[in-house]
Amino acid sequence: MMIAAIREVRAQDPAFAPQQLLIGATGGGMTFGEAFFRSLAAGGPDRRHAAWLANYNPQKPVLDAQEEAGFRVPSAIIANACASGSNAIGHAFELIRRGRRGAILCGGYDALSELVFRGFDSLQASTAEKVRPFDAARTGLVLGEGAALLALENHEHARARGARILGLVTGYGISTDTHHITQPHPSGIGPRLAMERALASAGCAAQSVDYINAHGTATLFNDATEGLAIAQLFGNRVPVSSTKSMMGHALGGAGAIEAVISLLAIREGLLPPNINFTACDPAWDLDIVANRSRPATLRRVLSNSFGFGGTNASLVIESAGGAN
Numbered sequence: 001m002m003i004a005a006i007r008e009v010r011a012q013d014p015a016f017a018p019q020q021l022l023i024g025a026t027g028g029g030m031t032f033g034e035a036f037f038r039s040l041a042a043g044g045p046d047r048r049h050a051a052w053l054a055n056y057n058p059q060k061p062v063l064d065a066q067e068e069a070g071f072r073v074p075s076a077i078i079a080n081a082c083a084s085g086s087n088a089i090g091h092a093f094e095l096i097r098r099g100r101r102g103a104i105l106c107g108g109y110d111a112l113s114e115l116v117f118r119g120f121d122s123l124q125a126s127t128a129e130k131v132r133p134f135d136a137a138r139t140g141l142v143l144g145e146g147a148a149l150l151a152l153e154n155h156e157h158a159r160a161r162g163a164r165i166l167g168l169v170t171g172y173g174i175s176t177d178t179h180h181i182t183q184p185h186p187s188g189i190g191p192r193l194a195m196e197r198a199l200a201s202a203g204c205a206a207q208s209v210d211y212i213n214a215h216g217t218a219t220l221f222n223d224a225t226e227g228l229a230i231a232q233l234f235g236n237r238v239p240v241s242s243t244k245s246m247m248g249h250a251l252g253g254a255g256a257i258e259a260v261i262s263l264l265a266i267r268e269g270l271l272p273p274n275i276n277f278t279a280c281d282p283a284w285d286l287d288i289v290a291n292r293s294r295p296a297t298l299r300r301v302l303s304n305s306f307g308f309g310g311t312n313a314s315l316v317i318e319s320a321g322g323a324n
Contacts, residue, residue, distance in 0.1 A: 001147035001253075002065040002109050009105065009149050010069055013163060016151045019101045021062060021075035022092045024084030024108035026252035028058030031113045061109060071105070079252070081307025082215070083174075084108055085148070086255030086315055090172030092152045093315075102154045107256035109147035116251070117143060123182060125219050130276040133216035133242035134223050134288055137278060141217040144248025148256035167263045170300075171202025171316030182308050183221045188229035191215075194312035195233055195302060202316035204300065209238050209316075211271055211296065213262045213303040216242020217249055224283060226306060231284035239296070241274035241289035255305035255313065262301040262317045271296045 002023075009016065036052040054060065058077050066075065078087045085108025092106035120126045120143060127140030150169075158165055174197065177190030184190055199206060212234070215226055230240060243261050250257055265272055270293045277290040303315045 001111065001145070002061040003068045005107065005109070005147040005149045006065040006069045006105075009151055013151055015161060016103065016153070016163070018071060018073055018103050018105040018151070020073055020104050021066065021071070022078065022088045022104055022106040023062050023075065024078045024080070024086070024088035024252045024256065025058045025110055026079055026081060026084055027110050027113050027116050029056045029060055030115055031111065032056045034114055081309055081311045082249070082251055082254055083305040083307040083311040083313040084252035084255065085257070086259065086303065086305035086313035087174070089150055089152070089169065089256060089259055090174065090313055090315055093169045093172050096152060096154055102157055104152050105149055106152055107147065107149035108253040110145060110251040110253040112143055112145045127218070131218045131245055131248065132276045132278070133214065133218040133245050133274055134227055134240070134281060134286065135218070135277050135279065136281045138218040138220065138223060140219055141244070142248045144244070144250045146247070146250045146253045146257050148253060148260045150256065150259060165320045167266055167320050168318045169315060170318050171198040171200070171204070173197025173199070173201055173314045175312045177310035177312070179310055184225040184306065184310060186225060188225040188232065190310050190312045191226050191229035191304065191306055192233055194306070194314040195229065195304065198302065198314035198316050204316065206234050207237070209234065209300050209302050210298045211265060211301045212238055212240045213258050213265070213272070213301060214240050214242045215304040215306045216244055216274070218242070218244070222306065223281065226304065227281060227284045227286060231286060236285045236287045239271050239287045239289050239294070241272050243272050245275045245277070246273075255303070255315075258303050258305070259315055259317060262303045266298045266301060266317070266319050269295055269297060
């Protein structure tokens with residue numbers, strides 16, 4: 001998936017020359033670790049042990065993708081639960097804003113594995129039926145997988161080289177509520193702080209946001225706290241949807257995938273739907289984009305990623321406007 005994503009970057013902008021790769025991931029090559037464990041448990045020597053161990057590390061897919069693309073630059077992995085992909089984009093944004101880097105390839109990846117699947121199932125966080133973010137009848141998440149990359153670059157440099165600018169990252173906010181190893185603080189303080197800090201980083205008010213791509217895992221606790229935080233900060237004025245309802249939860253890749261979806265929503269002029277929706281949780285009043293997309297003019301979007309341990313990240317993504 002990483003190789004496929006980096007090929008798309010090269011095809012869309014062959015002149016893009018990153019100075020660093022920043023990638024979010026949580027499971028790494030977990031399937032290789034599972035194969036290694038099963039082989040050891042069986043008790044027999046296996047020539048594949050070395051290859052399984054080499055591919056188990058989370059940086060290996062990134063290094064393979066770099067080799068495929070011919071990039072020879074430093075790379076770093078951010079493993080911060082389900083906020084990892086957004087953290088990678090946000091950290092890249094901060095490095096470029098501060099003048100530490102001019103161009104960074106950033107994003108996230110994660111692939112399905114049995115250990116991760118069983119882990120979520122043992123926590124009773126997954127569902128055997130449809131995933132229903134923000135629905136009163138929600139019963140849990142469905143895991144997905146994927147990879148997404150953004151070619152992030154200093155605005156002036158991108159314009160000078162004639163790059164096709166798809167949109168602007170203008171704000172990044174993080175918080176850690178440290179309430180519980182898997183459950184967010186019920187007050188919603190963690191998500192709210194991340195969103196408030198992202199808006200402050202972008203220098204904009206809550207009233208200026210046109211759409212929120214929510215974390216929206218459809219678990220009882222996540223949606224309760226995120227829904228409360230959104231209601232407190234935005235009321236029911238801003239349309240909200242979770243595209244995990246269509247794609248599942250790609251963990252370390254989710255924030256990057258949803259950042260791309262946010263960019264596409266701006267460019268295509270539509271609000272992505274929150275499918276499988278019947279009725280909003282009565283605990284809060286939100287404008288859920290229920291079941292069907294809506295046409296809309298979007299200038300500024302907020303994309304949320306919240307993870308276990310109270311790791312929270314929000315990105316502000318804006319229309320390129322006259323930047324092209």
